[in-house]
Amino acid sequence: xxxxxxxxxxxxxxxxxxxxxxxxxxxxxxxxxxxxxxxxxxxxxxxxxxxxxxxxxxxxxxxxxxxxxxxxxxxxxxxxxxxxxxxxxxxxxxxxxxxxxxxxxxxxxxxxxxxxxxxxxxxxxxxxxxxxxxxxxxxxxxxxxxxxxxxxxxxxxxxxxxxxxxxxxxxxxxxxxxxxxxxxxxxxxxxxxxxxxxxxxxxxxxxxxxxxxxxxxxxxxxxxxxxxxxxxxxxxxxxxxxxxxxxxxxxxxxxxxxxxxxxxxxxxxxxxxxxxxxxxxxxxxxxxxxxxxxxxxxxxxxxxxxxxxxxxxxxxxxxxxxxxxxxxxxxxxxxxxxxxxxxxxxxxxxxxxxxxxxxxxxxxxxxxxxxxxxxxxxxxxxxxxxxxxxxxxxxxxxxxxxxxxxxxxxxxxxxxxxxxxxxxxxxxxxxxxxxxxxxxxxxxxxxxxxxxxxxxxxxxxxxxxxxxxxxxxxxxxxxxxxxxxxxxxxxxxxxxxxxxxxxxxxxxxxxxxxxxxxxxxxxxxxxxxxxxxxxxxxxxxxxxxxxxxxxxxxxxxxxxxxxxxxxxxxxxxxxxxxxxxxxxxxxxxxxxxxxxxxxxxxxxxxxxxxxxxxxxxxxxxxxxxxxxxxxxxxxxxxxxxxxxxxxxxxxxxxxxxxxxxxxxxxxxxxxxxxxxxxxxxxxxxxxxxxxxxxxxxxxxxxxxxxxxxxxxxxxxxxxxxxxxxxxxxxxxxxxxxxxxxxxxxxxxxxxxxxxxxxxxxxxxxxxxxxxxxxxxxxxxxxxxxxxxxxxxxxxxxxxxxxxxxxxxxxxxxxxxxxxxxxxxxxxxxxxxxxxxxxxxxxxxxxxxxxxxxxxxxxxxxxxxxxxxxxxxxxxxxxxxxxxxxxxxxxxxxxxxxxxxxxxxxxxxxxxxxxxxxxxxxxxxxxxxxxxxxxxxxxxxxxxxxxxxxxxxxxxxx
Numbered sequence: 001x002x003x004x005x006x007x008x009x010x011x012x013x014x015x016x017x018x019x020x021x022x023x024x025x026x027x028x029x030x031x032x033x034x035x036x037x038x039x040x041x042x043x044x045x046x047x048x049x050x051x052x053x054x055x056x057x058x059x060x061x062x063x064x065x066x067x068x069x070x071x072x073x074x075x076x077x078x079x080x081x082x083x084x085x086x087x088x089x090x091x092x093x094x095x096x097x098x099x100x101x102x103x104x105x106x107x108x109x110x111x112x113x114x115x116x117x118x119x120x121x122x123x124x125x126x127x128x129x130x131x132x133x134x135x136x137x138x139x140x141x142x143x144x145x146x147x148x149x150x151x152x153x154x155x156x157x158x159x160x161x162x163x164x165x166x167x168x169x170x171x172x173x174x175x176x177x178x179x180x181x182x183x184x185x186x187x188x189x190x191x192x193x194x195x196x197x198x199x200x201x202x203x204x205x206x207x208x209x210x211x212x213x214x215x216x217x218x219x220x221x222x223x224x225x226x227x228x229x230x231x232x233x234x235x236x237x238x239x240x241x242x243x244x245x246x247x248x249x250x251x252x253x254x255x256x257x258x259x260x261x262x263x264x265x266x267x268x269x270x271x272x273x274x275x276x277x278x279x280x281x282x283x284x285x286x287x288x289x290x291x292x293x294x295x296x297x298x299x300x301x302x303x304x305x306x307x308x309x310x311x312x313x314x315x316x317x318x319x320x321x322x323x324x325x326x327x328x329x330x331x332x333x334x335x336x337x338x339x340x341x342x343x344x345x346x347x348x349x350x351x352x353x354x355x356x357x358x359x360x361x362x363x364x365x366x367x368x369x370x371x372x373x374x375x376x377x378x379x380x381x382x383x384x385x386x387x388x389x390x391x392x393x394x395x396x397x398x399x400x401x402x403x404x405x406x407x408x409x410x411x412x413x414x415x416x417x418x419x420x421x422x423x424x425x426x427x428x429x430x431x432x433x434x435x436x437x438x439x440x441x442x443x444x445x446x447x448x449x450x451x452x453x454x455x456x457x458x459x460x461x462x463x464x465x466x467x468x469x470x471x472x473x474x475x476x477x478x479x480x481x482x483x484x485x486x487x488x489x490x491x492x493x494x495x496x497x498x499x500x501x502x503x504x505x506x507x508x509x510x511x512x513x514x515x516x517x518x519x520x521x522x523x524x525x526x527x528x529x530x531x532x533x534x535x536x537x538x539x540x541x542x543x544x545x546x547x548x549x550x551x552x553x554x555x556x557x558x559x560x561x562x563x564x565x566x567x568x569x570x571x572x573x574x575x576x577x578x579x580x581x582x583x584x585x586x587x588x589x590x591x592x593x594x595x596x597x598x599x600x601x602x603x604x605x606x607x608x609x610x611x612x613x614x615x616x617x618x619x620x621x622x623x624x625x626x627x628x629x630x631x632x633x634x635x636x637x638x639x640x641x642x643x644x645x646x647x648x649x650x651x652x653x654x655x656x657x658x659x660x661x662x663x664x665x666x667x668x669x670x671x672x673x674x675x676x677x678x679x680x681x682x683x684x685x686x687x688x689x690x691x692x693x694x695x696x697x698x699x700x701x702x703x704x705x706x707x708x709x710x711x712x713x714x715x716x717x718x719x720x721x722x723x724x725x726x727x728x729x730x731x732x733x734x735x736x737x738x739x740x741x742x743x744x745x746x747x748x749x750x751x752x753x754x755x756x757x758x759x760x761x762x763x764x765x766x767x768x769x770x771x772x773x774x775x776x777x778x779x780x781x782x783x784x785x786x787x788x789x790x791x792x793x794x795x796x797x798x799x800x801x802x803x804x805x806x807x808x809x810x811x812x813x814x815x816x817x818x819x820x821x822x823x824x825x826x827x828x829x830x831x832x833x834x835x836x837x838x839x840x841x842x843x844x845x846x847x848x849x850x851x852x853x854x855x856x857x858x859x860x861x862x863x864x865x866x867x868x869x870x871x872x873x874x875x876x877x878x879x880x881x882x883x884x885x886x887x888x889x890x891x892x893x894x895x896x897x898x899x900x901x902x903x904x905x906x907x908x909x910x911x912x913x914x915x916x917x918x919x920x921x922x923x924x925x926x927x928x929x930x931x932x933x934x935x936x937x938x939x940x941x942x943x944x945x946x947x948x949x950x951x952x953x954x955x956x957x
Contacts, residue, residue, distance in 0.1 A: 061091065061092045061094070061106065062092055062093040062094040062099075062101055062106050062108065063106060063107065063108075065134050066093065066107065066108050066134055066135055067093040068131075068134070069131040069132060069133075069134035069135060070087070070093055070096070070099065070108070070131075070132075070135075071087070072129050072131035073128075073129045073131050073132050074087055075129070076125075076126075076127045076128055076129035076131075077113075077125050077128075077146070093108070094106060094108075098111065098112045098113045099111060099112075100112070100140070102137065105137070107135070107136070107137035108135045108137065108138060109137050109138060109139050109140065110138075110139070110140035110141075110165075111132075111135070111138060111140065111141050111142065111143075112140070112142045113142060113143050113146070114142045114143070114144040114145050114146075114167065115144070115145040115146050125146050125147060125148045125149060125151060126149060126150070126151065127151060128143075128148060128151055128154045130154070130156040132156070133156055133159055133160075135160075136162075137162060138160050138162065138163065139160075139162045139163055139164045139165065139186075140163075140164065140165040141157070141160065141163060141165065141166050141167070142165070142166075142167040143167070143168055143171060144167045144168060144169040144170055144171065144191065145169065145170045145171075146170075146171055147170075147171075147172060148171050148172060148173050149172075150174055151173055151174065152173060152174055152175040153173040153174070153175040153176065153177060153178070153195070153196065154173070155178045155180070157181075157184075158178060158180040158181055158183055158184065160184065161183065161184065161185075161186070162186060163184050163186060163187055164186050164187060164188045164189065165187075165188065165189045166184070166187060166189070166190050166191070167189070167190075167191040168191065168192055168195040169191045169192065169193035169194060169195060169219065170193065170194045170195075171194070171195050172194060172195075172196070172197045173195060173196055173197065174196070174197050174201070175196070175201065176196070176201055176203065177192070177195075177196070177203070177208050178208065179207060179208050180208075181208040181209075182207070182208050182209060182210045182211040182212060183211065184212065185211050185212065185213070185214060186214055187212050187214060187215055188214055188215060188216045188217070189215075189216065189217045190212070190215060190217065190218050190219070191217070191219040192219065192220050192223060193219045193220070193221040193222055193223075193245070193247075194221065194222040194223070195223065196223055196224060198222065198223075198224050199224075201224060202224045202225070202226050202227045203223055203224055203225050203227070203228065204227050204228065205228070206228070206231070206233060206234075209233060209234065209237060210234050210237075212237055213236045213237060213240055214240065215237060215240055215241060216240060216241065216242045216243070217241075217242060217243040218233075218237075218241060218243065218244055218245065219243070219245040219246075220245070220246055220249070221245055221246060221247035221248055221249065221270075222247065222248045222249065223249055224249075224250075225246075225249040225250065225251055226249075226250045226251075226252070228249075228251060228252075228253075229252075229253055230253065230255075231246065231249075231251055231253065231254065232255060232260060232261065235260075235262055238261070238262045238263050238264070238266075239262060239263075239264050239265065240265070241263065241265065241266055242265055242266065242267045242268065243266075243267060243268035243270075244263070244266060244268065244269055244270070245268065245270040246270070246271045246274070247270055247271070247272045247273050247294075248272070248273035248274070249273075249274055250274060250275055251271070251274040251275065251276065252274075252275055252276065252277075253276070254271075254274075254276045254278055254281055255281060255283065256278060256279060256281050256282055256283075257281075257282055257283065258282055258283040258286060261281075261283040263283075263287050264289070265289055266287050266289055266290060267289055267290060267291045267292065267313075268290075268291065268292040269284065269287070269290060269292070269293050269294070270292065270293075270294040271294065271295060271298060272294045272295070272296045272297055272298065272318065273296070273297045273298065274297075274298040274299065275298065275299045276298050276299045276300060277299045277301070278299070278300060278301070279300065279301060279302040280295065280300050280302065280304070280305065282305075282307075285305060285307035285308055285310055285311065286307075286310070287311070288310060288311065288312070288313065289313060290311050290313060290314055291313050291314060291315050291316065291338075292314075292315065292316040293311065293314060293316065293317050293318070294316070294318040295318065295319050295322070296318040296319060296320040296321050296322070296343065297320065297321040297322070297346075298322065299322065299324075300319075300322040300324070300325055301322065301324035301325060302324075302325065302326075302327075303325070303326065303327035303328075303330075304319065304325065304327070304329060304330055304333075304349075305330065306330045306331075306332045307332075308330060308332060308333060308336075309330065309332025309333060309334070309335035309336065310332075310335075311336065312335055312336060312337070312338065313338060314336050314338060314339055315338050315339060315340045315341070315362075316339075316340065316341045317336070317339060317341065317342050317343070318341070318343040319343070319344055319347070320343045320344060320345045320346050320347070320367070321345070321346035321347070322346070322347055323346065323347065323348065324348065325347040325348065325349065326347065326348035326349065326350065327349065327350065327351075328349070328350055328351035329344070329349055329351060329356055331355060331356060333356050333360070334356050334359040334360065336360065337359075337360070337361070337362060338362055339360055339362055339363060340362055340363060340364045340365070340386075341363075341364060341365045342360065342363060342365070342366050342367070342368075343365075343367040344367065344368050344371065345367045345368060345369040345370050345371070345391065346369070346370045346371075347370075347371050348371060348372055349368075349371040349372065349373060350371070350372045350373065350374065351373065351374070351375075352373065352374060352375030352376075353368075353373060353375065353377060353378055353381070353392075353397075354375065354376075354378040354380070357378070357381060357384075358378055358380035358381060358383055358384070360384065361383060361384060361385070361386070362386060363384050363386060363387055364386050364387060364388045364389070364411075365387075365388060365389040366384075366387065366389070366390055366391065366392075367389070367391040368391065368392055368395070369391045369392065369393040369394045369395070369416065370393070370394040370395075371394070371395055372395065372396055373392075373395040373396065373397060374395070374396045374397065374398070375397065375398070375399075376397065376398060376399035376400075377392065377397060377399065377401055377405055377417075377422070379404050379405055381405055381409075382404070382405060382406065382407060382408040382409060383408070384409065385408055385409065385410065385411070386411060387409050387411065387412055388411050388412060388413045388414065389412075389413060389414035389415075390409075390412065390414065390415055390416070391414070391416040392416065392417050392420065393416045393417065393418040393419050393420070393440065393442075394418070394419045394420075395419075395420050396420065396421065397417075397420040397421065397422055398420065398421040398422065399421075399422065399423070400422070400423045400425050401417065401422050401423065401424050401425070401444075402425050402426060402427075403426050403427055403430045403432075406432065406433075406434070407433060408433070409433070409434055410433045410434055411434065412434040412436065413434070413435070413436060413437045413438065413459075414436070414437060414438040415436055415438065415439055415440070415441075416438070416440040416441075417440070417441055417444055418440050418441060418442035418443060418444065418464070419442060419443050420443075420444070422444050422445065423444070423445040424441060424444050424445065424446050424451070426451055426453055428451075428452050428453070429452075430453050431453070431456060432453055432456065432457070435457055435458060435459040435460075436457050436459070436460055437459055437460060437461050437462065438460075438461060438462040439454070439457070439460060439462065439463050439464070439465075440462065440464040441464065441465055441468070442464055442465070442466045442467055442468070442490075443466070443467045443468065444468060445468065445469070446465060446468040446469075446470065447468050447469035447470045447471060447494070447495075448469065448470060448471040448472065449470065449471075449472060450465065450470055450474075450475060450478065454481075455475070455477040455478075455480075455481070457481075458484065458485065459485055460481060460485055460486055461485055461486060461487045461488065462487065462488040463481075463486060463488065463489050463490070464488070464490040465490070465491055465494070466490050466491060466492045466493050466494070466513070467492070467493040467494070468494060469494060469495060470491065470494040470495065470496060471494070471495040471496065471497065472496070472497065472498075473496065473497060473498035473499075474491075474496060474498065474501055479501060479504060479507070484508070485508065486508065486509060487508055487509060487510045487511070488509075488510060488511045489509060489511070489512050489513070490511070490513040491513065491514055491517070492513045492514065492515045492516050492517070492548065493515075493516045493517075494516070494517055495517065495518060496514070496517040496518065496519060497517075497518045497519070497520075498519065498520070499519070499520055499521040499525075500514075500519050500520065500521040500522075500523070500525065500526050500549070500552075500554060501526070502525050502526060503526050503527065503542070507542070507543075507544075508543065509543070509544055510543055510544060510545050510546070511544070511545060511546040511547075512544060512546070512547050512548070513546070513548045514548065514549055514552070515548040515549060515550040515551050515552070515572060516550070516551040516552075517551070517552055518552065518553060519549070519552040519553065519554065520552070520553045520554070520555075521554060521555070522554070522555055522556035523549075523554060523556055523557070523558060523559055523562075523573075523578070524556055524557075524559045524561075526549075527559045527561040527562050527564075527565075542564065542565045542567065542568075543567055544565060544567065544568060545567055545568060545569045545570065546568075546569060546570040547565075547568065547570070547571055547572065548570070548572035549572070549573055549576070550572045550573060550574040550575050550576070550597065551574070551575040551576075552575075552576055553576065553577065554573070554576040554577065554578060555576070555577045555578070555579070556578065556579065556580075557578060557579055557580030557581070558573070558578060558580065558582060558583055558586070558598075558603075559583075560583050560585060562583065562586065562590075563583060563585040563586060563588070563589035563590065564589070565590070566589055566590060566591075566592065567592060568590050568592065568593055569592055569593060569594045569595070570593075570594060570595040571590070571593060571595065571596050571597070572595070572597040573597065573598055573601070574597045574598060574599040574600050574601070574621065575599070575600040575601075576600075576601055577601065577602060578598070578601040578602060578603055579601070579602045579603065579604075580603065580604070580605075581603065581604065581605035581606075581608075582598070582603065582605070582607065582608055583608075584608045584610055585610070586608070586610065586611075587608060587609075587610030587611045587612065587613045587614050588610045588613055590614065591613055591614060591615070591616070592616060593614050593616065593617055594616050594617060594618045594619070594640075595617075595618060595619040596614075596617065596619070596620050596621070596622075597619065597621040598621065598622055598625065599621040599622060599623045599624050599625070599645065600623070600624040600625075601624075601625055602625065602626060603622075603625040603626065603627065604625065604626035604627060604628070605627065605628070605629075606627065606628060606629035606630075606632070607622070607627060607629070607631070607632050607635070608632070609632045609633075609634045610634070611632060611634060611635055611638070612632065612633075612634025612635060612636070612637035612638065613634075613637075614638060615637055615638060615639070615640065616640055617638045617640060617641060618640050618641060618642050618643065619641075619642070619643040620638070620641060620643065620644050620645070620646075621643070621645045622645070622646050622649065623645045623646060623647040623648050623649070623670065623749075624647070624648040624649075625648070625649055626649065626650060627646070627649040627650065627651060628649070628650040628651065628652065629651065629652065629653075630651065630652060630653035631646075631651065631653070631656060631659075633656070633658070635663075636656075636658040636659070636661075636662035636663065637662075638663070639662060639663065639664070639665065640665060641663050641665060641666060642665045642666055642667045642668070642689070643666075643667065643668045644663070644666060644668065644669050644670070645668065645670040645748065646670065646671050646674065647670045647671060647672040647673050647674070647694065647749070648672070648673045648674075649673075649674055650674065650675055651671070651674040651675060651676060652674070652675040652676065652677070653676065653677070653678075654676065654677060654678035654679075655671070655676055655678065655680065655681055655684075655695075655700075656681070657681045657683045658683075659681070659683070659684065660681060660682075660683030660684040660685070660686045660687055661683050661686065663687070664686070664687065664688075664689070665689060666687050666689065666690055667689050667690060667691050667692070667713070668690075668691065668692040668748065669684075669687070669690060669692070669693050669694070670692065670694040670748065671694065671695050671698070672694045672695060672696040672697050672698070672751075672770065672773075673696070673697045673698075674697075674698055675698065675699060676695070676698040676699065676700060677698070677699040677700065677701070678700065678701065678702075679700070679701065679702035679703075680695065680700050680702065680704070680705055680771070680776075681705075682705050682706070682707060684705060685705050685707040685708060685710040685711060686710070687711065688710070688711070688712035688713060689712070689713050690711055690713055690714070691713045691714060691767045691768075692748070692750070692766070692767065692768045693711070693768070693769050693770070694750070694751075694768065694770040695770070695771050695774070696751065696770045696771065696772045696773045696774070696794065697772070697773035697774070698773070698774055699774065699775060700771070700774040700775065700776060701774070701775045701776065701777070702776065702777065702778075703776065703777055703778030703779075704771065704776055704778065704780065704781055704795075704800075705781070706781050706783070707781075707783065708769075708781050708783055708784050708787070709781070709783030709784060709785070709786035709787060710783075711769075711787060713767070713789070714767050714769065714787040714789050714790045715786050715787050715788055715789055716788075716789045717788055717789045717812065717813055750766060750768050750770070750792065751770055751772070751794060752766065752768060752770075752791070752792040752794065752815075752816045752840070753792075753815070753816045753839065753840040754816075754818070754840055754842065766791045766792060767789055767790050767791050767792070767813075768790070768791060768792035768793075768794075769787070769790055769792065769793050769794070770792070770794040771794070771795050771798070772794045772795060772796040772797050772798070772818065773796070773797045773798075774797075774798055775798065775799060776795075776798040776799065776800060777798075777799045777800065777801065778800065778801065778802070779800065779801060779802035779803070779805075780795065780800060780802070780804065780805055780808075780819075780824075781805075782805045782807045783807075784805065784807065784808060784811070785805065785807025785808060785809070785810035785811060786807075786810070787811055788810065788811055788812050788813060789813050790811055790813060790814060791813055791814065791815045791816065791837075792814075792815065792816045793811070793814060793816070793817050793818070794816070794818040795818070795819050795822070796818045796819060796820045796821055796822070796842065797820070797821045797822075798821075798822055799822065799823055800819070800822040800823060800824060801822070801823045801824065801825065802824065802825065802826075803824070803825060803826035803827075803829075804819065804824055804826070804828060804829055804843075804848075805829070806829045806831050807831075808829060808831065808832065809829060809830075809831020809832055809833070809834045809835060810831070810834075811835065812834070812835070812836070812837075813837060814835050814837065814838055815837050815838060815839050815840065816838075816839065816840040816841075817832075817835075817838065817840070817841045817842070818840070818841075818842040819842070819843050819846070820842040820843060820844040820845055820846070820869075821844070821845045821846075821869075822845075822846050823846065823847060824843075824846040824847065824848060825846070825847040825848065825849070826848065826849065826850075827848070827849060827850040827851075828843065828848055828850065828852060828853055828873075829853070830853045832853055832858060833853050833854065833855040833856050833857075833858050834856070835856075835857060835858075836856060836857050837857070838857045838858070838861070839857075839861075840861070841858075841861050841866050842865075842866045843866060843867055843870065844865060844866060844867060844868045844869045844870070845868070845869030845870070846869065846870055847870065847872070848867075848870040848872060848873055849870070849872030849873065850872065850873065850874070850882075851873075851874055851875040851882050852867060852873055852874070852875045852876065852877070852878065854875070854876060861877075862876070862877040863877070864877050864878055864879075
C-alpha cells in the first residue's frame, strides 16, 4: 500500500532525476537509522517529508504537451488577448497569466482568458484551436468577452468531461450548441450569455441541457431563443439550480400555472427583456427561496398579485417597464422586510405611497418613476435610513416637500422628484445630513432662487433644476462646485438673467445646459477668447461633451477658441443674435461632433469646406441665418448625417447629385427658402430612410422626380427609428441621469395644414414632402400613390399640369394635401374620399372641372376657399350647383351610347369592304376564275396532306 502511494506521488517526476537525487537522500537516512537505532515509523515519516520536498522541487514546470497545446491555441487567437505577450517570455506555462496548474501534478486545471476588462479594445479572433483537448484535467474554462468573428461554436468543448465551470459569454460564435453538450455532467456554472451571434441561427429547443443535473448557475441570456415554444428546463435541472438568467432572449411563451414547474432551490430568477405578453406567472410567487427577481421589460400585464408578499427572502425586485401593469401596489409588499432594491418604474401603477413604502426599512434604492402614483410624499419616508437612491419622477404626486422628509436619510446619494406637482420648500438655512451625488428636481416649483443648501453638497455630480422659474443671476458658488465635483449641470427653461459666466479652466463639467433663459453677453469671454488669429492653446482642454446656450440673448461671433473644445459631441447655440462667419477651424478640430445647431442667428458667409472633416456629424442645423454660396462638396464626407436643415438662407446653385448618393442615412432634408435652381436630381429618390423632404420656395425647374414612390420610409405606415433616442444611462444606478434626450434640441418648421407648425425632431408626428413655391412643370407622377405613410404633401405654387392622379387616394395616412396655384385640369378624383385622415385640402386656382367628390372625411372639409379659382367646379361646399346630376342608371346608359357610336363605324366599314370585293369578282371574269382556281389548288393540297398523314398512321399500326 505504501508503495502504491509513493508511486502516485512520483508519477510525474523524471525517473533519472529522481533516482539520482534520491540516492543522496536515502543513504543518509539508512546510516542514521543504523547508528541511532531509529524506529521504522519515525523513519518513514522523515522519508515521506523529504519525498514531498523532492516532488515539489523536481516538478516545478508544467507538462510539455500542455504547454505546446496552449501555444497552438494562442496562435489561433491571433494576438487578441493582450496577456498572451507574457506567454512568450516565460518557459513554465503554469506561471502564464490566465493559466492555473494543479500544485502537485502540474496539469493545467484552469484557463481564465476573459477579455472583460479590455472589452472596448478587444480584437477579432478568427479561429479557436482544438489543441486545448490536450488539457485532460481542465475543470475551469473562461473565454468570455473575446470576439470570435465568424468562428463556429467550439464543439470540442463537449470532450472536457471534468469541466465544472464554463464561461463563453459575449463570444458571438456562429452555428448552434451541439446536443453532446449534455455530456458535461459535472458542470456547476454555465454562462452562455451572447455566446452565439444573435443574427446567425435560432435555437429551437433546450435538449442540450438535459443531463446537467449538477448545474447551479445557468445564464443563457441573449441567445436566439425566438422560436422556443417551451423554455422550461428539464425537471432534474430545475431542482438543482440556484440561478437562472435568461435576459433579452425574445422569448414569447412562459407557463403561467404551477404545473411542470419545480424550482425548489432557486435564488436568482432574471428574465428581463423578453416579450411574453402574459400576466405574471403564478408559480413565481411560490418559489420562497428567491432573493433576486427580475421580470422587467417583458410584456407582462395585469396587476401585481398579493401573493408577492410570500417572497420574504427577496432583496432585489425589478418589475419595471411593463407598460400594461396597472392598479395599486399590493399591501402585502410590506412583508418583504429584506428588500434592498425595488424598481417599479415605467408601469401604470396608481395609489399612494403612504400605505406601504414606509415599512420597507431595508430599502437602499427605490425607483417608482413614470407611473400614475398620487397623493403626497409621506414624512415617514424618513424612516428608510438605509436609502441611498430615491426616484419618484414622472408621477402625479403633489403637496409640499420639506426638510422633515429627509432629515433622517443620512445615506441618501441620488434624489429625483422631477415632473410631479410638488413644491420644494426647504428652510434656506437648513443643513442636510447627507451628501448627494445626483439631484434632479425638474419642474418642482423651486424658484425664485437656486436653493442655498445645495452649496453645502460637496460631492454633487448631477444637478438638474430645469423649468423651475428660477430668476436672478447665477450664484458664484455654483461654479465652485463645477471645479470640484459637478459634471452635469442643467438649468434650462428658467428666467436666469445677467452676463454669461466665464468658463473656468479647472471645471469638471461634461454637460452644461443653460438654454432658454435670459442670459446676455459674448461667447468670447465664455470660451476665454483672445485676439489672435489661431485657436488658443489652453493647457487643459475642456472635458465638456454637451453645451447648450440656445434661446438666450448672446451676441458677437463664434470665437476661435471654441476649437480647443475637441471633446464636444453636441453644440447648441441656436436662437441668439450671433454674427460673423463659422470659424474655419471648427471642422478641423471638433471631429467628434455629432450635433451642431446654429439655427436662428445672424451668421453669414459660406459653409467652410472643413465641415467635411466632421465625419461623425449626425445633425446639422444652420437654418434661419444669412449663409450664401453653394453647398461645399466636402459635405458628402459626412455620411452619418441623418438631419440636415439649411432652410431660410441664401444658398444658390444646383442641388448636387451626391446628396442622394452619399448621404444615405438622411431622414430629414430641409432646404426650403433658398435660391437653389436647376432640376431636382433623381438621385434623391435613393434616400430610402428619408421621412421629411422640403425643397420649397426655391427656383427649381423641370419636372417632379418620376421615382417619387421610391422613398421607402414615406411608404411605411408603421413608425421606425434608426437612432438611439435615449438619454445617458447610468449603469451603476440603472436610471437616467438627465431627462431630455439630445435629439430634442432641434426644432423643425413644416408648412402643413395651411400654416407653419413647429415639430421637435423625433416627435414621431409627421412625414412630409414639400416642393411648393418653385417652377416645376409636368404631371404629378402616378407612383406617388405608393407613399402610404406620408402625412403632408405640398406641391402648391408651381406650374404642374395634367390630371390629379387617381392613385393619390391610396395615400392612406395623408392628413394635409395642397395642390393650389398650379395648372391642373380634369376632374377631382373620387379616390380622395378614401383618405380617412385628411384634415386639410387646398386645390384652389387650377383648371379643375366637374363635381367636387363627397363622402367620408371630405364632407367635413367645407372651406370654400379650398376650391376657389376653378370656374368649372360645382357642388358642395361651393354654392354653384351642377347643371346635370345624372343617376347611376343614366351614367350607364351614356356609356352604352358611347359604345354604340364606336360600333357603328366598324360595321359600316366591314359591309363596304365585303360588297366591294364581291363586286370585283362579279364584273371581272378573269379575276373570278383566278380566285376560284386558287381556292381549288389550296383545297387539293390540304386533301393530299391529309391522305399522306393517314397512310403513315396505318403503316405504324
